[in-house]
Amino acid sequence: MTRSRSLSPVARAVLFLLAEAGAxxxxxxxxxRRANVKSGTLYPLLIRLEEQGHLEAQWLPAExxxxxxxxxxxxxxxxxxxxxxPPRASPSSTPVERPA
Amino acid sequence: MTAAEWIVRRICRLxxxxxxxxxxxxxxxxxxxxxxxxxxxxxVGCVAWVIRQALGQALQSALTPSKATSDQPxxxxxxxxxxxxxxxxxxxxxxAVAGAPMRHLTLNATALIxxxxxxxxxxxxxxxxxxxxxxxxxxxxxxxxxxxxxxxEASGARRWISLGDVVLxxxxxxxxxxxxxxxxxxxxxxxTGVILAVVALAWQPDAAMVGAAVAALGAATLTRRDRPxxxxxxxxxxxxxxxxxxxNAVPAAQFVDGVFRTASAAGGVxxxxxxxxxxLLLLPSLSxxxxxxxxxxxxxxxxxxxxxIMTAALFGDYPTPVVAYGGSAIVGYLLSTLxxxxxxHRPPLQAPGDAGPAPxxxxxxxSDAGYRRRIxxxxxxxxxxxxxxx
Numbered sequence: 001m002t003r004s005r006s007l008s009p010v011a012r013a014v015l016f017l018l019a020e021a022g023a024x025x026x027x028x029x030x031x032x033r034r035a036n037v038k039s040g041t042l043y044p045l046l047i048r049l050e051e052q053g054h055l056e057a058q059w060l061p062a063e064x065x066x067x068x069x070x071x072x073x074x075x076x077x078x079x080x081x082x083x084x085x086p087p088r089a090s091p092s093s094t095p096v097e098r099p100a
Numbered sequence: 101m102t103a104a105e106w107i108v109r110r111i112c113r114l115x116x117x118x119x120x121x122x123x124x125x126x127x128x129x130x131x132x133x134x135x136x137x138x139x140x141x142x143x144v145g146c147v148a149w150v151i152r153q154a155l156g157q158a159l160q161s162a163l164t165p166s167k168a169t170s171d172q173p174x175x176x177x178x179x180x181x182x183x184x185x186x187x188x189x190x191x192x193x194x195x196a197v198a199g200a201p202m203r204h205l206t207l208n209a210t211a212l213i214x215x216x217x218x219x220x221x222x223x224x225x226x227x228x229x230x231x232x233x234x235x236x237x238x239x240x241x242x243x244x245x246x247x248x249x250x251x252x253e254a255s256g257a258r259r260w261i262s263l264g265d266v267v268l269x270x271x272x273x274x275x276x277x278x279x280x281x282x283x284x285x286x287x288x289x290x291x292t293g294v295i296l297a298v299v300a301l302a303w304q305p306d307a308a309m310v311g312a313a314v315a316a317l318g319a320a321t322l323t324r325r326d327r328p329x330x331x332x333x334x335x336x337x338x339x340x341x342x343x344x345x346x347x348n349a350v351p352a353a354q355f356v357d358g359v360f361r362t363a364s365a366a367g368g369v370x371x372x373x374x375x376x377x378x379x380l381l382l383l384p385s386l387s388x389x390x391x392x393x394x395x396x397x398x399x400x401x402x403x404x405x406x407x408x409i410m411t412a413a414l415f416g417d418y419p420t421p422v423v424a425y426g427g428s429a430i431v432g433y434l435l436s437t438l439x440x441x442x443x444x445h446r447p448p449l450q451a452p453g454d455a456g457p458a459p460x461x462x463x464x465x466x467s468d469a470g471y472r473r474r475i476x477x478x479x480x481x482x483x484x485x486x487x488x489x490x
Contacts, residue, residue: 028129029142039126039145044153047122057125066132070125 010037011045012087018055018074019082025060025071046072054078104143105131111147113288114154114231123150154231176399177223180384180437181216184422188212188430190377191423197373198366200355204425207266211427215434222438228281230289237281237293240274244300247271251304255349259304271301271309272419272428276405276436279313283320283401284394284441286328294332302339307348308412308419310340315408316401323397352417359420360413377423381406381433384440395441402440406433 007015013035018026032042049055054077062068074082101109108130112123126146133139188208195205227233247270252260260267278297282290294313301310313336321329352358363374385406388399406421409429413420421429 027132028125029133029138032142032145038148039129039142040147040149040152041145043122043126043146044149047119067128069128069132 007081007085009088010035010041012085013037014042014045015049015054015074015078015082015085016087018072019079021073023073025058025073027069027071031072049078052077054081102131102136102139104133104136104139108143108146110288111150114150114234116153116157116231119153154235157231176384176387176440177437179387180402180440181219181223181434183380183383184215184430184433184437185212187377187380187422187433190373190380193373194359194363194366194370194377194423195355195425197370198355198363200425204355207427208425208430211430212434214427215431218431219434219438226441228284228439228441230285230287233281233285234287234289234293237278237290238296239293240278241293241296241300243270243274244297245303248300248303255351256346257304257306257348257350259306266427269419269426269428271297271304271306272409272421272426273432273435275301275309275313276316276402276409276432277439279316279320279405280398280402280436280439282329282332283316283323283397284439286326288328291328291332295335298332298336298339302342305343305346305348307340307343307346308409308416310336310343311412312405312408314340315404319400319404320397323400324393348417350417353425355425356419357413357417357424359424360410374420374423378410378420381410381422384437388440391441398439398441402436405436 014031014037017031017034028039028042028046031037032039035042046055046057050057050072054075055072056075057070057072060069060071105127108123108127112120112127115123130139130143130146133142188211191208192205195208227236247261248258251258251270252262252267254260259271260269262268275297278290278293282294294317298310298313301313314333317329317333317336321333354362359374360378364371382403385399385403388396388402390396391399409418409421412418413424419426419429422433
């Protein structure tokens with residue numbers, strides 16, 4: 001069951017990035033960099049979103065020089081959640097776009 | 101494998117089973133980061149979360165009885181508690197008949213009550229479950245190391261800590277529990293805890309307690325042989341030799357050391373009380389011999405530990421457990437009963453042609469090996485719904 005309390009700025013930022021990616025798959029490290037969050041904050045959030053049915057995940061096969069990776073994207077329910085919870089305007093919570 | 105990935109993989113072993121695949125995801129993501137410094141920062145974040153998660157899980161598993169273990173207390177533990185109470189009572193008889201100061205009797209009775217207060221809330225629970233037992237094992241090992249480094253010193257040995265007027269021997273309190281727990285749950289954390297403990301005991305030095313560790317580990321290895329037990333047994337044996345090489349210069353304390361030898365001087369009643377009480381301490385281990393391997397290993401380690409401590413007291417100037425003056429052994433014995441498993445009798449032999457119950461269908465959880473096989477078999481992306489992982 002989805003919690004009724006409002007989402008944290010970090011959760012909003014991650015949801016925004018995942019919604020922005022649309023049907024494309026996102027990776028944990030990229031989300032950390034772009035949302036400016038630590039991995040120890042991101043993964044519990046991803047687990048919670050997945051448990052609540054807002055997120056789907058898959059393993060991507062290994063590429064040359066890269067191991068298999070876990071990738072994430074929003075479900076339809078997750079996209080609705082992202083629309084209902086846009087990122088807050090404070091500078092600290094605004095996702096930071098950095099070159100890959 | 102990079103150092104960052106190695107750290108994440110090791111620490112993710114602390115995660116509960118429902119999150120192990122997320123641990124794998126974090127490890128693989130760490131491995132995919134090209135810059136070592138960035139990978140290390142990413143790994144540190146993962147480690148911090150895993151430790152928080154493991155501690156929360158550990159606390160929960162310690163305080164919340166699981167449905168499977170909350171129905172009835174273990175018969176082994178109940179027997180062991182009864183034996184502890186009876187042996188302490190017989191010890192009080194010995195102390196009274198032998199003319200020990202009333203303070204000695206009071207302290208032993210207080211230790212029994214304190215031990216029961218500590219043990220009884222866990223009577224229907226099983227503290228020997230990962231990751232809780234791993235954290236406890238490491239903590240016990242570090243505690244014994246700190247005792248060896250900072251504890252009270254007497255005749256060149258540092259085995260004790262003072263709490264006001266009361267002097268405790270932490271190895272007698274924690275080591276028996278640690279050894280029985282390791283006999284049941286053998287992994288890198290419990291093995292590390294035991295190794296820290298035996299190194300500390302060699303350092304103190306305390307040949308009696310290292311000897312108890314060697315006896316328990318040897319018994320556990322004979323019951324169920326695996327690599328962790330062989331490694332820990334080898335380290336413990338080396339530590340035992342180190343401890344033996346350093347002579348025990350601690351003078352014998354009246355009513356504490358050598359009681360098996362001196363009780364007869366106080367009369368037949370005192371001697372009988374000591375010997376019956378000592379034999380009672382071994383009784384719980386006999387009930388485990390008919391059980392399946394994990395339970396048998398734990399009961400054998402339990403018996404070997406206390407038999408070795410008593411043997412050291414019989415032949416050397418070491419404390420006689422439970423029946424002599426000293427509260428640490430009483431509390432330690434009661435705590436060690438908590439590491440005994442619930443009843444798990446050896447399953448009956450299967451009749452020929454009886455295939456037994458059908459194996460459970462595999463859940464949707466995808467293990468590391470599983471997804472590697474799938475990926476190898478399908479060049480396209482392999483879809484795995486994580487919803488089936490929880």
